[in-house]
Amino acid sequence: MINTFQFDTASLMVALPEIFLLSAIVVVLLLDLFLTKPFKQVTYYLMQLSLLITGILSFNLIGQPETIIFSNSFVLDDLASVFKVFMMAASMVAMVYSRHYLVQHSLFRGEYFVLVMLSILGMMVMVSGYSLLTLYLGLEILSLSLYTLIAIARNRAGAIEAALKYFVLGAIASGLLLYGMSMVYGISGSLNIAEIAIFANSAELASREVLVLNFGLVFLAIGIAFKLGAVPFHMWVPDVYQGSPTSVTLFISTVPKIAAVAMLVRILVDGLGAMQTYWSDLFMVLAILSIAIGSIVALMQTNIKRMLAYSTISHIGYVLLGFVTGVVTGYGSAVFYILTYVLMSLAAFGVIILLNKKGFEADLISDYRGLNAHSPWFALMMLMIMLSMAGVPPFIGFYAKLFVLQQVMSSGMIVVAIIVIVFAVISAYYYLQIIKSMYFEEGDKKISISAPMDIQLVVSINTILILVVGLFPDFWMKLAVSLF
C-alpha cells in the first residue's frame, strides 16, 4: 500500500512553512544558549519573527490545489493553510500577552518560547496530517511540549499538579486514540486517510467489518473529545486551566483547539465520513452534555480562569453540534465557531494578563470589582468580550451561535436548538457576574494598569475585532464554509 518514497524538492515546497519553523526552532534554541541575561528578549522577538514568516508562507499557499506528499501522509489544502494562518496569528497575539505575564512572574526564559514553537509545529503537522500516524505524531509533539510548558513554573505546586494531571489524562487519551487507530488499521489495512475513506465507503462491507470499524470509531471519538475537552472527558480542563500559569492557560485554551478541530475533520470527516450517522450520534450526546455541564457548573465558580474553563467546555459543545449536522455548511459553522471562540478567548485572557502585576494574578472574579472606575476602557473591553461569549448581538459570538443553531435547525433538530438556547441564557448569568463586578460594585483596592503599551494595544485591537467582525461577519462565514 505504501507508495515508493518520492523525494523531489518541488514537493518539499508544499511543506515549506513546517520546514521553516523547524529550522527556526533549532536556530533559536541554539542561539538562546549563548544569550546572556540582558539579551534574553532576543529569543522572544526571533520567535515572533519566525511565527510571522511561517504565517506568511502558509498564507501564500492558500488557493493551491490539494496536494498530498510524503507517501500520502501529508496534505496541503485550503483547510490546512487557512488554519495554519489563523494559528500563527493567534499564537503571535498569545505570545504578546504571555511576555507581560512571564516578566511579571519571573518566568521569562528562552525555553518557554522554544517549547511554544515546538508545540505549534506539532499542531501544524496535525492540521496537515493525512495518515493516522502523522496525526498521532503531531498530537504528541504538541502534547509533550504543553506538559513541559505548564511545569515551567516549577516552584508552584498548582502548576506541577496541573502538568501531572494533564500528562496522565493526556496519556490515557493518546492511548485510547491509538487503540482506535489500530482497530481502524486492522480492519481497513491502511493508515492513510484517503484509503480508509475508500474502505469505509465501499458498498460491500460485511457487518463484521462495520462492527470493528465502529468499535475503532468510538475510541477515536473519545480521544478527540478528550483533546477538545468535551463532557464527559472534560475533567482535566478546569484543573489545568486553573493550575497553569495564565500565559500557558491562554495558549492551551486557544490554538490547540483549532488543531484538535482539524484532527477531527481529518479523521472523522475526511476519513470516516461514511460513518457520519454513527459518530454524529456520539457527538450529539457529547455536545449537549458539554453545553449543559459547561453552563451550569460555571455558575458556581469564583476563579475566573476556572469559570472560563467551563465556558470553553460549553463552547466546544457548540462546535461539536456543528459537526453533528453532517452537511458541509454545518462543518463550516463549526469552523466559524472555533475561530470565533479563539478570538474571544484570546481577548478574555488578554485582559486577565493585562491586569497582572508582580504577586497579583487577577484570577478571582472579585479582583475585577470596580474596574470601571479605574480603567473604563479595559472594563468596556471586558464587557464586550463577556457579552460576546454570552451570545449577545452585535458581537461576533452571537453570529457564531446563530450559524450553528441555524444549521442544527435546518437538519431538523429543533428540540436540540431549544435546549441549547436555554442553556445559553443560563450561561449569560455568569458572564454577567464579571460585568457586575466591574461596573456595579465598588472595589476596595485600586486597580492600576502598569502593563506596557504593546499588550494594551493588542488587547484593544483584539477586542474591537470582536465587535467589527460581528458587524461584518459575512466574509468569515463564507471562508469557513469554503474550506470543505
Added chain:
Amino acid sequence: MQNTLLSLLIWLPILGGGLVILLGNKRATTARWMSLALSVLVFVMSLSLWTGFDSSTHLMQFVEKSAWIAQFNINYHIGVDGISMLLIILTTFSTILVIVTGWEVIQKQPAHYMAAFLMMEGLIIGVFSALDGILFYAFWEASLIPMLLIVGIWGGDNRIYAAIKFFLYTFLGSVFMLISLIYMYNKGGSFSILDMHNLSLTVTEQAWIFWAFFIAFAVKVPMFPVHTWLPDAHVQAPTGGSVILAAIMLKMGGYGFFRFSLPITPDASLQFSDVMIVLSLIAVVYIGFVALVQRDMKKLIAYSSISHMGFVTLGVFALFLAYNPNNLEGALLGLEGAMIQMISHGFISAAMFLVVGVLYDRLHSREISTYGGVINSMPKFTGFAVLFAMANAGLPGTSGFVGEFMVILGAVQANIWYAVLASTTLIVGAAYTLWMVKRVFWGAITNPAVETLNDINGREFSILAILALAVLVIGLYPQPMIEVMHTSIEHLLNQALTSKL
C-alpha cells in the same frame, strides 16, 4: 437624500454616544451639551419622517436595503410605516427629556450616563425600523446592554438584583423569538420580515411560533404573569432609566405584536385571542388593584404602567372578536386605540416618573408616607403633577382618555363584559392615582422636611411643560396621529384577518 435618513437616525446617536464616552467624565459639561445637541438634532431630523410621510400607502417608506450577511440572505433593510414612525418620534422625543433630566442630578460618571442613553436611542430606533428579522433581533438584544448598565450603575440600593433580573428575563424571552426566526428562514429562505408576513404556515407551526413570539413580547410589554421584573427594574432605575423603560422599551413589546404576531401568525392569534384577552384583563384589573396598595410611588407607577399596557394587548387581540365582515370599525378602533394608548402612555408614564424623580432628587425618598402637603411648598410643581395624575386616570381631554376610550369601544363590539371589566380601570386607576396625589401633594405638612422644599427650577419646569403640552394636544386633537397611522393599521388588520392556511 431622504434615503439615508433612517440610517442617520440610528447611527448618529450610537456613534455620538461613542464620542461622548471618549470625552470622558472629566469633561462632563462638554459631554452634557454635546449629548443635548445630538439628541435635539436627532429629534429634529426625526420630525422629517412625519413631514415626509405619505399616509396614503401602507408600504414601507424611507426604505434602505443592502446586503449584510449574504451567507444567510440577511439584509440591512430598514423602513417605516405609520406604526413605527410614531414610535421613532416618541423615542427621539423621550431621549431629549432624559438627557435634560440627568443634567445636574447625575454626578457619577455623567458622560457615560449620557452616552448610554444616546446609544440606546439609536438601538431602539433600529428596533422600530428594522425590516429584517436578524437585524431586528440584533437591535432588540443590543438595546438591553445600555439599560443593564443604566440600572446597574446609576440605580438604587438593590440595583444589581434588578439589573440582572431585567437582563435575564428579557434575554430568556427573546431567544425563543430567535428560534422562530431561524425556523421561518429555514422554511422560506429569507429573514425579511415582509417575506415572513407572506410565508404560509400550518396551524401547528403558527401555534408554536405564536407562543415563542408571545414569550418575547409579553415579557417586554409586560403582560401578566411575566411582569415581575418591571417593578424591580423601575424602582431601582434612575429617573431617566425609568422614563425610557416605561416610555419606550415597553412599547417594543407592543410593537412586536403589531409587526410580528398578528401578520405572521394570524390564525394562531385568532385561536389564542381569548387567552390573550383574559391575560390583558387580568393585567388591567388585578394589577390595578395591586397598584392601589403600593407605598412606594415608583412601584405604584410601575404597576399602573402594567395595567395601562394591558389596554394595548386588549385592543390588539379584541379585534378578532370585534370583527364584523360588514363593518371593520370595531376592530379598527381597537387596534388604533392600542397604538394611541402606546404613544400616550409614553408621555404620561414618562411624566409620572419625572414627577417622582423631582421629589426624589430633593428628599431621596420614594415612600408616599414621607410626603404630604407638598402643594404648600411647591405649588407650580403640584399643578403639573395633578395634571399628569388626571391623565393617568384617563380624564377626558388628556391623552390617557383617547386610547383607553377607543380600546373600550372596540371591546364593546367584541363582548360587552370585556368592556365592562376594562372600564373598571377608570375607577381603579382614578383611585390609586388620586389617592397617591392626595397623600403626597394635598393635606397638611406632616414631615418638616417638606416645608423646606424648593419649587421646580427652570429646567424641570420646561420638561414638565413640554410633556403637559403633549398630553393635552393628543388628548384634545388626536386626529392627525390617527390619520397618519390609519392606512398602515388597516393593512395590518387585513393581514391579521386573512387566514394563512
